[in-house]
Amino acid sequence: MIHALTPYPAMKDSGVPWLGQVPEHWDVTPALAVYKPREIKNKGMIEKTVLSLSYGRIVIKPEEKLRGLVPESFETYQIVEPGNIIVRTTDLQNDKNSLRIGHAKDRGIITSAYMCLETTDRVLNEFGYQYLNAYDLLKIIYGYGSGLRQNLDFKDIRRMPVLVPSHDEQNAIVRYLDHADRRIRRTIAAKQKLIKLLQEQKQVIIHQAVTRGLDPDVKLKPSGVEWLGDVPKGWEVKRLKSVCLDIIDCKNRTPEQVDDGEFTVVRTTNIRNGQFKREGSFQTNLNNFTIWTQRGAPQEGDVFFTREAPVGEACLVPAGGGLCMGQRMMYFRPDPTQLNSKFLLHSIYGPMVQRYMDLELNGSTVGHLRLGQITAIPLLICPVSEQEAIVKHIDHKSEELDKVISRAQSEISLLREYRTRLIADVVTGKLDVRDAAALLPELDADMLPDEVETDVDELELDEGEGEVEEEGVEA
Known part of the structure; x- marks a missing residue:
């Protein structure tokens, strides 16, 4: 896709160090000529569709996530129109991983903690979004925050340099990037479907082993739990607290990010499908580490557990130490005379624990469990x-399944890195897509992917990631 693209024939110095050389015929203009702030409060509850910024996309918030907020709280929200660009402006110094820019496709309302922007006549709306999206993907946006907590305001954004080609060229860029993005999303969605199927196969193995053991002829007895049925003789149903030496809950907030810190902050987004992923974690210093491990420090052999956003993900604590927990995290320290750490991990993903959590959450996938x-x-x-x-x-x-899953996940990461580089190179004039865009076929319904790429394995949904805490009144 990118191999057919070439640089522009004539370039000039942009005057902006990180932009470097740009096409000679492109204008360099401050963002205030391209974007303007928009904030219309939802007074009188004009609009009831609640939107959310999640993984760089503006989505309609699921009904179950609105529980706990009474309708009056939504009067403080701002009305969003299709085409508006939403910017998550808060806490830049503590979260340099989540995507902060989204493009609204639906009319609705969103928290006023976000900034809502419109584009001016200087740019096509989609180009204006893609340009800010590049700032976000390349993390350039973090250099523009101000204040003690490094928040963004329009007075910060208005001084950003924006490259402006002609409308015809903007249209070619938008067309090319849309085509490329659809192809990449389709490929990622196919790989994610494969991963899901392999994980389901793995779950069948785990479910059988942690509820029946390895002897197919084992004698069974009633479990005493109505929905569980029979279990092998010699097995017992015990509560987690009776087979653990420690069950440690996190503090109710996440420690400050310190880029050159020696300690790693583990968040819910680092734990997926029984695996620990360092992507999305960040560093902090000794002072914060000491405060956040006053109740105890996770050790190799412990089991991390997420109590919210999402509920019920778990993994073994990796070797090396130096870890502390962000909010909504817990760890369990099994009593080795009663419970093997990895057996506990498999049991958490087994049918008994999954059924228990489902009953406690009343079927909600976005609730939280109390201690x-x-x-x-x-x-x-x-x-x-x-x-x-x-x-x-x-x-x-599971060995072969895990190898295929890991390979597919690596390929997805490479595709996402490629997409980031492509968007950045195209909107900043490093690659000329005019001829390539002219040769693209017209988009029709048959070309749309049947399945949409999801980001469950990327960053997953921590309320502090991709979203901010919604202001509201507890019901």
């Missing part, structure tokens, strides 16, 4: 020697 609900999690416990054999069995059966 008492977590310590009461029921576990099927067998002798430790049998737990160890079950863990070895699951590891062996």
Whole structure:
């Protein structure tokens, strides 16, 4: 896709160090000539569709996520029109990972903690969005914050340099990037579908092993739990608190990011499908680490657990130490005389714990578990020697599946990196797409992907990531 593109024939110095050389016929203008702020309050509850900025996209907020906010709270929100550009402006110094720019496709309302922008006649709306999107993807936007907490205001954004080609050329750029993005999303969606199928196969292996063991002829007995049914003789149902030495909850906020800090802050976004991912974590200093580990410091062999956003993800604490928890995080320290750490991890993803959490959450995927609900999690416990054999069995059966999943995840990461570089190079005039755009076929419904790329494995949804806490009144 990119191999057919060439640089522009004539370039000039932009006068902006990070932009460098730009096409000779492009204008360099301050953002105030291209964007203007827009804030119309939702007085009188004119609009009831609540929108959310999630992973760089403006989406309609699910009904279940609105619980706890009474309708009057939405009068403080601002009305958003299709084409508006939404900017998450807060806390730049503590969160340099989440995407902060979104492009509204629907009319609705969104928290006034965000900035809402319109484009002027100087640029096509889609080009204006893609240009700010490039600032976001390249993290250039973080250099424009002000104030103690490094928040963005329009007075900060208005001084950003914006490159402005002709409308015809903007249209070619938008057309090319839209075509490229659809192809990339389609490929990513296919790989994500494969990952989901492989993870389902892995879950079947885990479910069988942690509820029936390895002996297909084992004698069963009633579990005493109505919805669980029979379990192997010699197994017991025990509460989490009775088989752990420690169950440590996080503080109610996340420590400050310190780029040159020696300690890593683990957030809910670092834990997915039983795996620990460092992408999306950040560093902090000794002072913050000491404060955030007053209740205890996670150690190798402990199990991380997310109590919200989302609920119920878990992984083993990796080796190396130096980790502290952000908000909505917990860790469990199993009693080794009763419970193998990896058996606990598999059990969390097994049917008994999943069913328990589903009942406690009343079927919601976006709720949260209280500490008492977590310590009461029921576990099927067998002798430790049998737990160890079950863990070895699951590891062996899952090895090939894990390899394919890991390879697909790496390919998705590379595709996303490629997309970021492509967007940045095109909107900043490093690559000429005019001829390529002219050769593209007209887009029709048959060319649209059947499935949309999701970002569940990327950053997943921490309320402090991609969204801010919604202001509102508890019901």
